[in-house]
Amino acid sequence: MTEETNAIPASLPLRNDLIGETPYGAPQLDVPVCLNVNENPYEPNPDVCATIARRVGEIAHTLNRYPDREHIALRKAFSDYLAKESGARLAVDQLWGANGSNEIMLQLFQAFGGPGRTALGCDPTYSMYPEYARDTFTGWKLAHRNADFTLDVDAAIKAIHEIKPSMVILTSPNNPTGTPLPPADLERILDVCETADVAGAAAGVHPIVVVDEAYVEFRNPGTPSAVTLIDKHPNLAVxxxxxxxxxxxxxxVGYLAASKDIIDCVRIVRMPYHLSAVTQAAALAALEHTDEQLSQVAHLREIREQTAAWLKRQTYKGQPLEVAASESNFLLFGGHFDKRDRIFEALLDRGILIRVVGPDGWLRVCMGTDDEMARFREALSEVLRIVEAE
Ligand SMILES: Cc1ncc(COP(=O)(O)O)c(C=O)c1O
Incomplete structure (x- = not known):
């Protein structure tokens, strides 16, 4: 399937700031090896599929009614999952679900951004953040990361004082670099935000810190999740x-963990019944099978380490490839690709879809099955020789 963007007629009253914009999204192409959107490549097992079908079947006769708009059963299940996964037991009113963490983030921008407000991120980072900002008329500013993509905490703190954002967005592990945020660095920023001012808000208003943990289950074992800090820091949203x-x-399905007060702010902007009964039933079914759903995570971590080591042994134009240290299920690699689009295209010609993203000279690949990674390695070795000779 290919995607086309039709020119929008000038006669339509599209918002001025949206003229010339195109819909966000990585290419959805029908290719044998899809390593471009950081999915888990393993399908749910038959037991999980059966539970999903049963749970959805059980609520089918209620679909004439609106769903539980507070999705209480699901919030309880998130609480149990987080207690098991991160060791933090949060109350139902400290949790909130939505249609993907994209919707969670948009709701945070709707509640805490808006005209006159600014959100601060740390570049390079996830490319949807400026879109949430645009869609909610929130300013978007960036502090820069260190050369190894770790957070420059001093630069971030300086930017917080200068820009006075209402939201500080930290991504851990970061996309597209895979870089984790050490808890001590997060705590420094949380402490600063507890007293920092917010432009466009009354005195005594302070920024919230949003930690986007989309990839956190791939972190190295033993590293705490930011959810363990929620009870200590009421200005933290994960x-x-x-x-x-x-x-x-x-x-x-995405979810938010935060103080009850932050959750209550988000509840003001949510659409009524935003989470369908079908979604709630399917999510509850999957959460009954946490171990099965996460069963390949340790293996994907190993594949990440093996792939990083392999990439570092490859060369392009006489220099070894660089690989950003990652605690996620993807790797940013290259560093000195002068023709990254050409490398991307040549891989695609061989049925391997990766992503052109991040700073110039880099490409990102997501971890697939063993077979998919073998095909990636074989294709990349060939492509690097071809492209460097062109
Ligand atoms: C850092 C980050 N946050 C959030 C998301 C959104 O994921 P979803 O809406 O599927 O939960 C992504 C997806 O790629 C991501 O990379």
Missing amino acids: SRTMSKAFAFAGAR
Whole structure:
């Protein structure tokens, strides 16, 4: 399937700031090896599929009614999952679900951004953040990361004081670099935000810190999740998703962990009944099978380490490839690709779809099955020789 963007007629009253914009999204192409959107490549097992079918079947006769708009059963299930996964037990009113963490983030921008407000991110980072900002009329500013993509905490703190954002967005592990945020660095930023001013808000208003943990289950064992800091820091909001490690991208389920007060702010902007009964039933079914859904995570971590080591042994134009240190299910690699689009295209010609993203000279590949990674390695070795000779 290819995607086309038709020119929008000038006669339509599209918002001025949207004229010339195109819909966001990585290419959805029908190719044998898809390593471009950081999914878990393993399908739910037959037991999980049976539970999903049963749970959805059980609520089918209620579909004439609106769903539980507070999705209480699902929030309880998130609480149990987080207690098991991160060791933090949060109350139902400290949790909130939505259609993917994309919707969670948009709701945060709707509640805490808006005209006159600014959100601060740390470049390079996830390319949807400026879109949430645009869609909610929120300013978007960036502090820069260190050369190895770790957070430059001093630069971020300086930017917080200068820009006075209402939201500080930290991504851990970061996309597209895979870089984790050490808890001590997060705590420094949380402490600063507890007293920092917010432009466009009354005195005594302070920024919230949003940690986007979309890939957190892939972190190295023993590293705490930011959810363990929620009870200590009422200005912390942690966005999570079932789309990545949890192997549930097609169901569109994300969730937010934060103080009850932050959750109550988000509840003001949510659409009524935003989470369908079918989505709630499917998510509850998957959360009954946490171990099965996460069963390949350790293997994907190993594949990541093996692939990183392999990439570092490859050369392009006489220099070894660089690989950003990653605690996620993807690797940013290259560093000195002068023709990254050409490398991307040549891989695509061989049926391998990766992503052109991040700073110039780099490409990102997501971890697939063993067979998919073997095909990636074989194709990349060939492509690097061809492209450097051109
Ligand atoms: C850092 C980050 N946050 C959030 C998302 C959104 O994921 P979803 O809406 O599927 O939960 C993504 C998806 O790629 C991501 O990379």
